[in-house]
Amino acid sequence: MASKLLMIAVFVLDLIAFGLAVAAEQRRSTAQVVVDSEKNYSYCVYDSDIATGYGVGAFLFLMASQVLIMVASRCFCCGKALSPTGSRACAVILFMICWLFFLIAEICLLAGSVRNAYHTRYRTIFAAEDPPSCQTLRKGVFGAGAAFVFFTAIVSEFYYVYYSKSKGNSFQPYGGEAAVGMGTYK
Numbered sequence: 001m002a003s004k005l006l007m008i009a010v011f012v013l014d015l016i017a018f019g020l021a022v023a024a025e026q027r028r029s030t031a032q033v034v035v036d037s038e039k040n041y042s043y044c045v046y047d048s049d050i051a052t053g054y055g056v057g058a059f060l061f062l063m064a065s066q067v068l069i070m071v072a073s074r075c076f077c078c079g080k081a082l083s084p085t086g087s088r089a090c091a092v093i094l095f096m097i098c099w100l101f102f103l104i105a106e107i108c109l110l111a112g113s114v115r116n117a118y119h120t121r122y123r124t125i126f127a128a129e130d131p132p133s134c135q136t137l138r139k140g141v142f143g144a145g146a147a148f149v150f151f152t153a154i155v156s157e158f159y160y161v162y163y164s165k166s167k168g169n170s171f172q173p174y175g176g177e178a179a180v181g182m183g184t185y186k
Contacts, residue, residue, distance in 0.1 A: 003164070006072050007157060010065050014153035017061035021109060028142065029116055032143035045132035053148030055113035055142060056080060059106060062149055066102050068159030073163045087166035087178035094159035101152040126143045 028051045035042045076095060082088045102153040 001182050003072065006068065007160065010156065010160070011153065013065035013068070014149065014156070015060050017058045018146055018149045018153065020054045020058035020061065021142050021149050024051040024109075024116075025140070025142035025146060026056060027051040027054065028137050028139070031081065031136055032178055033134060046134070046136075049117060051137075051142065052113045052117040055109050055116065055145070058142075058145065058149065059109040059113065062102070062105055062109070062152065066098075066156065069098075069160055070075055073160060082163075082166040085166055091159060091162040091166050094155055094162060098152060098155045098159045101148050101155055103134065105145050105148035105152050108148060112141035112145060115141070129145070 027048065029046050029049050031044045031046045033042050034045045076092070082091070118135070
């Protein structure tokens with residue numbers, strides 16, 4: 001049977017990661033072109049950079065959630081083999097989908113955090129016709145990360161349930177031996 005405490009802990013970590021990713025999308029940095037007081041040059045001024053911190057926080061909470069699930073299920077690498085049932089097949093498929101969604105979410109959150117922290121530093125001199133390009137993070141990067149955090153949360157919970165169900169159905173024919181045991185003859 002799946003551990004309820006583990007599932008609640010993973011759900012809380014995923015919920016925090018989702019909330020931080022949504023907050024990062026809402027608080028992306030914006031920029032404005034400002035002309036200096038002598039009107040010799042113009043430069044970019046960026047507002048708060050809090051979205052980078054939110055993105056990194058979501059990245060870390062999602063990573064902690066994934067590590068917790070994989071340690072609890074031994075990542076299919078260690079431990080005794082699971083019984084060949086439909087639960088094992090579902091667990092294997094959900095394991096792969098869970099890792100795929102996790103990687104996409106982590107890439108979106110990390111790339112969004114890095115790109116949001118990047119601020120252009122050049123300026124135009126002597127009132128050139130083209131103002132500087134104040135590059136900011138494209139809308140939706142943290143949103144995509146939040147969506148995949150949500151998908152990862154759902155799939156990882158189902159993965160752990162099916163893994164536990166398959167682990168609990170470990171029927172061992174012949175007493176758990178690999179071969180048929182030989183009895184004494186009378």
